[in-house]
Amino acid sequence: MLKYEIIGGKKLKGRIRISGAKNAVLPILAATVLSKGKNIIRDVPHLKDVEVMIEVLKYLGAKVCFEGSVLEVDTTDITVNEVPDHLMRKMRATVFLMGPLLGRFGKVKIFQPGGCSIGPRPINWHIKGLKSLNVEFKEGYGYISGQVKKLKGNEIHLDFPSVGTTENIMMGAVLAEGTTWIRNAAKEPEIVDLQNFLNGMGAKIRGAGTDVIKIEGVKELKTTDYTVIPDRIETGTFMIAAAVTGGDVVLENTIPEHVEPLIAKLNEAEVKVTCQDDKIHIQGNGRLKALEIKTLPYPGYPTDLQPQMMTALTIAEGTSIITETIFENRLKHAEELRRMGASIWVEGHTAIINGVPSLTGAAVEATDLRAGAALVIAGLAAEGKTTVYGVEHIQRGYENLEKKITQLGGQIHLLND
Numbered sequence: 001m002l003k004y005e006i007i008g009g010k011k012l013k014g015r016i017r018i019s020g021a022k023n024a025v026l027p028i029l030a031a032t033v034l035s036k037g038k039n040i041i042r043d044v045p046h047l048k049d050v051e052v053m054i055e056v057l058k059y060l061g062a063k064v065c066f067e068g069s070v071l072e073v074d075t076t077d078i079t080v081n082e083v084p085d086h087l088m089r090k091m092r093a094t095v096f097l098m099g100p101l102l103g104r105f106g107k108v109k110i111f112q113p114g115g116c117s118i119g120p121r122p123i124n125w126h127i128k129g130l131k132s133l134n135v136e137f138k139e140g141y142g143y144i145s146g147q148v149k150k151l152k153g154n155e156i157h158l159d160f161p162s163v164g165t166t167e168n169i170m171m172g173a174v175l176a177e178g179t180t181w182i183r184n185a186a187k188e189p190e191i192v193d194l195q196n197f198l199n200g201m202g203a204k205i206r207g208a209g210t211d212v213i214k215i216e217g218v219k220e221l222k223t224t225d226y227t228v229i230p231d232r233i234e235t236g237t238f239m240i241a242a243a244v245t246g247g248d249v250v251l252e253n254t255i256p257e258h259v260e261p262l263i264a265k266l267n268e269a270e271v272k273v274t275c276q277d278d279k280i281h282i283q284g285n286g287r288l289k290a291l292e293i294k295t296l297p298y299p300g301y302p303t304d305l306q307p308q309m310m311t312a313l314t315i316a317e318g319t320s321i322i323t324e325t326i327f328e329n330r331l332k333h334a335e336e337l338r339r340m341g342a343s344i345w346v347e348g349h350t351a352i353i354n355g356v357p358s359l360t361g362a363a364v365e366a367t368d369l370r371a372g373a374a375l376v377i378a379g380l381a382a383e384g385k386t387t388v389y390g391v392e393h394i395q396r397g398y399e400n401l402e403k404k405i406t407q408l409g410g411q412i413h414l415l416n417d
C-alpha cells in the first residue's frame, strides 16, 4: 500500500509548472473514437485515470503511443463498441465512451461507471440526453446498451448543468443529422476545451462556456493535433498549499481566469494573489481570515477545490462555513482533519469550521482524490509528521505531486508499505 510521509512546517517557495487538465483530457481521449486515424494530444498528464482511458481505448482496438506528454491515438482499427464491467468500474470517466461509440457505430454497451466515493453519481441524465438524440436504451444484468439507426439532433434542456452529461451529448450530437441545442449546459472550461478539440476535428459547435451550446451535425470527423488546457484544480490545490504554509510560489502554465472563484476567496481571506499572463504568484501572509464557501457549478466555487479549502480554513482566524451542493457525500475529509486537531462540525451538507492555531501530524486516510489533496496540504501545514494513506486515489488526478512539492521545498516522501 502506498503512503505519503510528510514533515510539516516548511513554507513552500519557488516555481512549478502546472500539468494538463485531467478533466479536459479524459473526454477528449474518448472523443478520438469519433474519427478514423491518428490524433495527437499534447500536454497529457501521467495520471492513473489517463492510464485507464488508454486501457479502454486499446481494448476497443485503438493503437496508443504515449511519449513524454504527447499521446498519439490511432483509432483506425477500432471495432469494439462495448466497454466491459471490469474497465467501466475503474473510474467515472469511462462513461464518456457512450456518446463517441454511438456516434461511430450507432451502438454501445456499457456497465455502471466507477469513481470516488463522494456520492451516488447516477448516469440517468446522460441516458436521457442521448435518448433525445434518437437512441434506444435497454438495461439488463448490470449492463446498459444503446442503439440508434441514425442519430438525430434535438433541443435538450438539462435538469442540471451536469458536466459529464453536457460532454456526452456534445460527443453524441456531432455526427447526428440536424442541429442539437443544449440548454442549461454546464459552462466549465473543460467543456470549452472539448468544443475546441471537436471543432479541430471538423465539428461545428458554438456556445461552449455559455449555458446554450449549438451543435450542427456533420457527416464525418477528421483527426487533429491538440494541446489540452492546464489543470485548474491542480493550480488551485497548489495555490491553497502555498497560502496555508505562508509560502511564496509562482505557478506557471495556468489560465488565471479559470481559477477566479478561488482567487476571489483567497483575496477575501487576505492572501496576496498576483496574475500575469500564464503565471499566478501566491504570497502567504500569516493566518487566513475565515470564509463562507458554497460549491456551485462553474463559475461558482468548484467542488473539486472544496476539501483543500477546508484544510486551509481549519487553521484560519475565526469560524468558517462550507456548504457542498454538488455531491451528496463530499465532506468525509472532515473526519480525517479532526484527527489532526481540526475543529469541524458537520451537519448534512454543511461543515462549520472553528479555526485553531495549528494542526498536528497524524496518520490519516484519503477517501477520494481531492480529500487526499486536502490531507497532503494539512500535512504540509501541520506540526510534526503526517502519514497519508490511500495515495492511489491521489494519483488518479495529480501528476508528480510529491516531486512538485519537493521542488517547492516541502518535505514529502512516497513510500510503499
Ligand SMILES: CC(=O)N[C@H]1[C@@H](OP(=O)(O)OP(=O)(O)OC[C@H]2O[C@@H](n3ccc(=O)[nH]c3=O)[C@H](O)[C@@H]2O)O[C@H](CO)[C@@H](O)[C@@H]1O
Binding pocket: 022, 023, 024, 026, 092, 093, 119, 120, 121, 122, 123, 124, 125, 126, 127, 160, 161, 162, 163, 164, 165, 186, 190, 303, 304, 326, 327, 328
Ligand atoms: C471527469 C470529470 O470531468 N469530472 C468532473 C465532473 O464530474 P461529473 O461529470 O460526474 O459531474 P456532474 O456535473 O455530472 O455531476 C453533478 C451532480 O449531478 C449528479 N448527476 C450527474 C449525472 C447524472 O446523470 N445524474 C446525476 O444525478 C451527480 O451525482 C452530481 O451530484 O464534474 C464535477 C462537477 O464539477 C467534478 O467534480 C468532477 O471532477
Ligand SMILES: C=C(OP(=O)(O)O)C(=O)O
Binding pocket: 023, 091, 092, 093, 115, 116, 304, 369, 370, 397
Ligand atoms: C471527482 C473528480 O473526478 P471524477 O469525476 O473523475 O471522479 C475530481 O476530479 O475531483
